[in-house]
Amino acid sequence: MTSVLQVPEPPTQAEVKVAAARTPRQNRRGLLWLLTPPTAWLLILYIGSLFFLLITAFWFINPFTSKVIPGFTLENFVSIFTVPAYFATAVRSLLIALAVTLIAIVLAVPIAIYMAKIASPAMRAFLAVTITLPLWAGYLVKLIAMRVVFTENGFLNWLLAPFGISGPGFNTSTVIITLTYLWFPFMALPVYTAVRQIPNSYFDASADLGAKSWRTIRTVVLPLIKPAIIAGSVFTFSLSLGDYLVARFVGGSTQMIGSIIASNINLNPPVAAAFSFVPITFVLVYLWVVRKMGALERL
Amino acid sequence: MKKFVPVLSTVAAAALVLTACGGDSSSSGDGLSIEVPDVPMMESVGEPEGQLNIVNWSGFVEPAWTDKFTEDTGCVVNPRVAGTSDEMVTLMRTGQYDLVSASGDASLRLIVGGDVAPLNLDLIQNFSDDIVPGMKGQIYDTINGQAYGVPIGRGANILQYNEEEVGTAPDSWSVVWEADSPYAGKVTAYDAPIYIADAAVYLMYHNPELGITNPYALDETQLAAAVDLLKQQNAIIGEYWSDPAAQIGSFVGGNTVVGTSWEILRKLSGEEKLKGTLPKEGSTGWYDAWMLSSTAANPNCAYLWMDYVSTADVNGQIATTFGMAPANGAWCESSEEAKAHCEQYHATDEVYFDQIWPWTTPIEQCVDGRTDVQCTSFQDWTDAWLTIKG
Structure with a gap:
């Protein structure tokens, strides 16, 4: 029965030496094992497929059969600038994505401050649930729900009818509202986490020095949560840019970049591929601007 | 006689044959000589391969009639539902499918x-x-003169309207085209390049000076006129539709009160207030046909299928499931229900379908027989369509 209590003997010095000597190689092999699948996945499936999609942008199309012919032309890129509808759509998508991001920030900051610093634990839990709730439902479910809300004989108009006004129906502003609804959690959660990390003493110090609440937010809170806002905006901005089902379901005749890609994907794949460079460019420029502002280092 | 009398394309074709072949009207088909790749034709049907892969519209391939086919021939049917003609063309080009239920806006592309x-x-x-x-x-x-398809059924693109808002049936498509439409902002249009033909049909009636005689044979000037009309329409559009369920929802929800539709969608909406009509200008329509892939792995099963589904009974089942006029007129006489269905969808009413221009892929060769100009191709239509929505 004594064996139960046996303590493993400590390794001898020689054993430790051997283990230490074998570690780098073993580590390397282990690392290889660990990294091969994700790297292969990233390179072959992700980057690879993206590469083949993007290279199509330089190819031709047979005008009658719509078959793609390999080659090299910049015509597809030129069309983005020369076709007024394409250019307008690119600009419109950019403005929509910026509007969504801005609205998400304006909504997220006060809610985050309230949740993190003022609300009771029960209220905080309730708000956390309501904010993340949209993440629990499927994307299409949310979209159809918004369609039902904004439809002519729908919930919103029923709600507004007593006041003699009606909702926006299906147009660009509905697209912005819906996109904000969809991507708001991606802004609210990092901002909330950031606000929570601000020690309460900062607020006390600010108040002691005579700052009113607005000034405290502007000079204490906002600079501290800027990295979180940037992180959230990367999500809201890029997700909005790439979306096309929202425009299709609640946008009326509003077109976004995705609408053009979707319409072209079967009929003219090279133009669709060329157009997929547009959001990539926008996001790269956005990240570059953000980097210039020095916000990425603290992410 | 009215300014415009839509003609059956067979009649037009016969006339073309007369001009082109010096009166040799005996040759069947369109009378236009269109260059097509040389693809061999099957000489006989051999042993069934046991499999059949079909690209089809929703409701065209259902267990209700595939089970018996599999039992009879041993061919297991694998359907792949496609949502648009363009998707069908793309899928057929993968070479993985034997058959497709192609609409006219896909078929000519596939043939050529x-x-x-x-x-x-x-x-x-x-x-x-x-x-x-x-x-x-x-x-x-x-x-x-060479057949590439086995007819399945057809349907007209009708003008659907909300009776509560519109009142009596509009006798003209002007309610969906003119800038001063009383329903501006509540108009819907079909979201596909082939819809340009609907603009052309309207122009044929109202702007005869453009000289359009076939909405699928538009030269550059005529296409530009159609595009202008579509751009004008864009300002009064509430929503474009390509998804049938969304279109029904839009009509039922009140966002749309007038616009292009199919009889089956009106029926599916289950709303008494929604009515359909065929305005004086005539309209376009979709005519579907089974087509065999040139690289079919299972051609024997495919031929057996095309034969099987062309029987009055099976063709009728497909027509009722999808909600269209069946190609096999004999089915209409088979029962009271069939008769009622055929009546509703104008199955054997050629006078009705004389006013309908079947979807046809526009090609550079003018399908109206003109040889002094080059017509705009489907690619031109596609490019034009994407510039309309802005």
Whole structure:
């Protein structure tokens, strides 16, 4: 029965030496094992497929059969600038994505401050649930729900009818509202986490020095949560840019970049591929601007 | 006589044959000589392969009639539902499918692209005189007198309206085209390049000086006029539709009160207030046909299928499931229900379908027979369509 209590003997010095000597190689092999699948996945499936999609942008199309012919032309890129509808759509998508991001920030900051610093634990839990709730439902479910809300004989108009006004129906502003609804959690959660990390003493110090609440937010809170806002905006901005089902379901005749890609994907794949460079460019420029502002280092 | 009398394309074709071939009206088909790749035709049907892969519209391939087919022939049917004609063309080009239920806006592309094979109608016994005259030898599936498709059914693009808002049936498509439409902002239009033909049909009636005689044969000037009309329409559009469920929801929810639709969508909405009408200008329509892939791995099963589904009974089942006029007119006489269905969808009413221009892929060669100009191709239509929505 004594064996139960046996303590493993400590390794001898020689054993430790051997283990230490074998570690780098073993580590390397282990690392290889660990990294091969994700790297292969990233390179072959992700980057690879993206590469083949993007290279199509330089190819031709047979005008009658719509078959793609390999080659090299910049015509597809030129069309983005020369076709007024394409250019307008690119600009419109950019403005929509910026509007969504801005609205998400304006909504997220006060809610985050309230949740993190003022609300009771029960209220905080309730708000956390309501904010993340949209993440629990499927994307299409949310979209159809918004369609039902904004439809002519729908919930919103029923709600507004007593006041003699009606909702926006299906147009660009509905697209912005819906996109904000969809991507708001991606802004609210990092901002909330950031606000929570601000020690309460900062607020006390600010108040002691005579700052009113607005000034405290502007000079204490906002600079501290800027990295979180940037992180959230990367999500809201890029997700909005790439979306096309929202425009299709609640946008009326509003077109976004995705609408053009979707319409072209079967009929003219090279133009669709060329157009997929547009959001990539926008996001790269956005990240570059953000980097210039020095916000990425603290992410 | 009215300014514009829509003609059956067979009639037009016959006239073309007269001019082109010096009175040799005996040759069947369209009378236009269109260059097509040389794809061999099956000579006889051999052993079934045991499999059949079909690209089809929703409701065309259902267990209700595939089970018996599999039992009879041993061919297991694998359907792949496609949502648009363009998707069908893309899928057929993968070479993984044997058959497609192609609409006219896809078929000519497939034929000229060499994606589908000519059909040996001798091997399809059920392709008989029962096929309604309006679906035989049409340009979208018969090229140079050679059949490439077996007719399935057809349907018109009707003008649907909300009776509570509109009142009596509009006698003209002007309510969806003119800038001063009383329903501006609540108009819907079909979201596909082929819809340009609907603008052309309207222009044929109202702007005869443009000289459009076939909405699928537009030269550059005529296409530009159609595009201008579509851009004008864009300002009064509430929503474009390509998804049938969304279109129904839009009409039922009140966002749309007038616009292009199909009889089946009106029926599916289950709303008494929604009515359909065929305005004086006429309209376009979709005519579907089974087409055989030129690289079909299972051609024997495919031929057996085309024969099987052309029987009055199976063709009728497909027509009722999808909600369209069946190609096999004999089915209409088979029961009271069938009769009612055929009546509702104008199955054997050629006078009705005389006013309908079947969807046809526009090609550079003018399908109206003009040889002094080059017409705009489907690619031109596609490019134009994407600039309309802005």
